[in-house]
Amino acid sequence: MAMRTLSERELxxxxxxxxxxxxxxxAPLTRTIERVGGLQTQYSPSGYVGLWSRLEGFERSxxxxxxxxxxxxxxxxxxxxxxxxxxxxxxxWTAAVRDARRTWWLRATRAERDEAEMEEVxxxxxxxxxxxxLRRAEIVERLGLDPTSFNGVGLWVDLVRxxxxxxxxxxxxxxxxxxERWLGRPVEADPExxxxxxVRRYLGAFGPASRKxxxxxxxxPISALEPSFSRLALRTFRDEAGRELVDNPRAPLPxxxxxxxxxxxxxxxxxxxxxxxxxxxxxxxxxPLIFNTKTPQSVPTFLVDGRVAGTWRFExxxxxxxxxxxxxxxxxxxxxxxxxxxxxxxx
Numbered sequence: 001m002a003m004r005t006l007s008e009r010e011l012x013x014x015x016x017x018x019x020x021x022x023x024x025x026x027a028p029l030t031r032t033i034e035r036v037g038g039l040q041t042q043y044s045p046s047g048y049v050g051l052w053s054r055l056e057g058f059e060r061s062x063x064x065x066x067x068x069x070x071x072x073x074x075x076x077x078x079x080x081x082x083x084x085x086x087x088x089x090x091x092x093w094t095a096a097v098r099d100a101r102r103t104w105w106l107r108a109t110r111a112e113r114d115e116a117e118m119e120e121v122x123x124x125x126x127x128x129x130x131x132x133x134l135r136r137a138e139i140v141e142r143l144g145l146d147p148t149s150f151n152g153v154g155l156w157v158d159l160v161r162x163x164x165x166x167x168x169x170x171x172x173x174x175x176x177x178x179x180e181r182w183l184g185r186p187v188e189a190d191p192e193x194x195x196x197x198x199v200r201r202y203l204g205a206f207g208p209a210s211r212k213x214x215x216x217x218x219x220x221p222i223s224a225l226e227p228s229f230s231r232l233a234l235r236t237f238r239d240e241a242g243r244e245l246v247d248n249p250r251a252p253l254p255x256x257x258x259x260x261x262x263x264x265x266x267x268x269x270x271x272x273x274x275x276x277x278x279x280x281x282x283x284x285x286x287x288p289l290i291f292n293t294k295t296p297q298s299v300p301t302f303l304v305d306g307r308v309a310g311t312w313r314f315e316x317x318x319x320x321x322x323x324x325x326x327x328x329x330x331x332x333x334x335x336x337x338x339x340x341x342x343x344x345x346x347x
Contacts, residue, residue, distance in 0.1 A: 005238045006208065006245065009256040012279040012306045017254045018205055019271050020054035021263045021303065027055065029062055030071050030086045037205030037217070037270060038085040041074060044171040046266035047084050049300075052345050053263050060168050060345070067163045070182065074173055075160040079219035082161065082173060089201070091187050094158055094179075096194025100220050102155045109148060121149050122156035126178060133162050133177040158187040195220070196228045200248055206271075208237050208247035209278070217273070239278055260306035262335045264319070264342050267300050272308070282308050286324055302338075304331055312339070319343045 006014075016022045019036055032055055033039060039047035052058045063084075066072040073090040077083045078097065085093065106115065113121075124143050128134065134142075140150055153159075158179035166173030179187045198218045203209060206217070211229060215222040234246040265271065272282055272290065282290060286308055290298050301308045302321060310323035319339040327335065 003236055003238045003244070005240060006253070007240060007256055008278070008280045009306075010253065011208070011239065012281060013254040013256060013258045013260065014208070014252070015206060015271060015279045015281060016260055016303075016306050017252055017258070018207070021271070021306075022254070022258060022260055024054060024056040026057070029055070029058075029066055033072060033084065034086050034089060034201065035204060037201050038077070038083045038089065040081060040268045040270045041084050041166070041173070042082050043267055044074075044166045044173055045168050046268045048168050049264065049266035049342070049346075050269055052342070053265065064163065064167045064169075067167060073160050073179075073183075074162075074166045075158075075179070076154050078217065082166075087183065089197070090160075090179075091183070092189045092194040092197050094187055094194075095189035095191045096198050097218065097220060098155065099191070100224050104219075105152050105155055109152065113149060113152065118149070118152060118156045121145065121153050125153055125159075126157050129159075129176065129178045130181070133175050135165075136174045136176060139176065192227065195225055196232060199225060199228045199232060203234070203246065203248045204251060207251060208235070208245035210243055210245055213278075214246075217270075243278075245278075260303065262331065262338050263303045264312060264338060265301050265303065265308075267298055269298070269301075272298055272301070280307060289324065302335065304335070312342075314343065314346050317343060317347055319346070 013022070020032065025032070029051070032051065036054065039050055041047040048060050048063055051063060063072065067074060071087055072084050073087055074082065074084045075090060077085060077090065077093050102115070106113070125139065128139060128143060136150070139145065159176050160179045160182050161173040162175050162177045162182060164170050165175035199214055202214045202217050211222055211225065215225050218225065229246065233249055235249055237245045237247065239245055281303070290301060290308060300312050302310055302312055304327065309327070310321055312319055312321045319342045321335060321339055
């Protein structure tokens, strides 16, 4: 049977639907975070803005409470980047990527440290943090660690970033705790089941996708995920270039003509990452304005008809927009209304 070919616009609307950007939803905060594949939060307020764009009636205090109550965990999880994920996903994903990420880190640092040395550093950090959370600067100073050792030690001892740091009011997520003490139990899970979950989470949030895209998001080699691709009952499609895409069974595929309202995205929003090219959410002509050597993290952007159409900034109590090209009057009005709502949220 021939595979169904999905157009770029169908893939665009599918991404928007799975990211809750076609319409805000009323759903539990933790369930939403799982459905969108976690929140990338090198800048903590971006997680708050991302949820505001997706959840009906979202208030900043809801995410802060979830971090305080430990139903949402902030940590370096995938691709050596900071994410906010649910407690269950943190445990599962950490087990899934641990061994492969250690191998990658030792190779990337060109044997500046070997595994035995990192285990010794991890033991020292564990002993220090058994007394309670400490800021990065305090850990480095008290143990005399160099930046290379500290940046890698989280692959040998599970560390989480705990509030009040890493919240709206204190964006810098530099207060560390032992995951085992913060969660109240060891961070142990089945790595294979964790990798299966990573595949399902990515496809549920960003699919249909190529196997390479899934692996790139997880920060794992494709070979590490091949058993999962074989175990899981996945649908297959092709894009307009003939590339194979895989997807979760029965996942929604909206029609290409589904309306897409203006939406504001924060810096680091994952919807603009590897899947952007196949979905057309970032027009190629605008890509250098969003990702470049000065702004590798992207910039705050807004969507019009499902595509990045400009940037925004919060200044003087107002959300100011800079379109890349003139907007139709009706679209400009919709965007202005959404900007006013965002300004009220950020005030």
